Amino acid sequence: MGSYYNIDAILTDAQKVPCTFDLTVPGLGYIDGNVGGDMKEGSKVELPLWLGEMLALSQNLNTSSLVTLDLPTALSPRVLNALKADPRTVDLRAIAPYFYNLGARILELFEEEEMIEVLSETFKARAAVIADQAHNPRGALGEGADFMRGLDENERQLFRAAHDSAKSVRTWIAEMKKK
Template sequence: MSYYDIDSILTDAQKVPCTFELDVPSLGYLDNNPGHTLKSSTRVDLPLWLAEMLAVSGASSKTLVTLDLPPSLAPRVMNALKADPKSVDIRALAQHFYGLGARILELFEEEEVCDVLMESWRVRAAEISDHASNAGQGQRGGGGVGAGDGVEFLRGLDEGERGLFRAQHDSSKAMRVWMGEVKKG
């Protein structure tokens, strides 16, 4: 991604839980204690870009902060995604859910989280493609998702999934127009 990519910037701005490993003078305001020392073992939510910098920097053998997995990638969420990826409102967890997951996986070696995110993207992408291809064509027949379920699913898309929906919808629309011109010609 580009340095100027707004989605990357917004992903890096998402807050992640951190635990301070050292006492830091004059940073008590991060823990609602202005002007005081931020004590070690204090948990604070920091933007990802700052948390990463503090976690990897350290002149001594001890780092300033320890990063924890964000709540949007907690075991409870991973279990829900394993059970049924289409039923999880990913947008409520994080607007840039998959971007956050990719950035966190750069910092942590979590094979299971990686596998769950990849599988949920695959399943959800197929569902997104189905909804985008059939948007505006009325109710689908057969065993498809009802209109209410489809609306709820589409509301729960993160920004990357919304981009996929737009691209699929636009290409399906262009294909219908092209097919109409071929039949006329």
């Protein structure tokens, strides 16, 4: 978990994940729009990650959890296959604004070796394009604009840092030439 005051961690934990109730819970039907009713065993609902995790890790007297946490759509086999095919063409922002943070949080809960590999390779491939775009004095204009719109928050921060540092180096070189 991130820092209590870390807005990225808070927004990551607010992302919805699919959960399946393993038990009937009296009075919890309002989560699924059934005010005053019960949450029936087998019900599938999307809950914020923080709540789904808490319910999945909680246990009742029978030592079974209240819910089973399922992989979010953002990390489904379909998305992972698209990332394996060409990570540069996937609009991560549309899938999940905090895509890598969500992946890291899910990997704390699930052992998914393939997901680790796919996310690592995706970040490496996309970071190379981000660095190329950031070092271009025109920034993310022209052909790279569509790619840039699809960046998740971590990638946007990486772009800003790389762009600002490239701009600072150009300014420094110009100042050195004047001396």
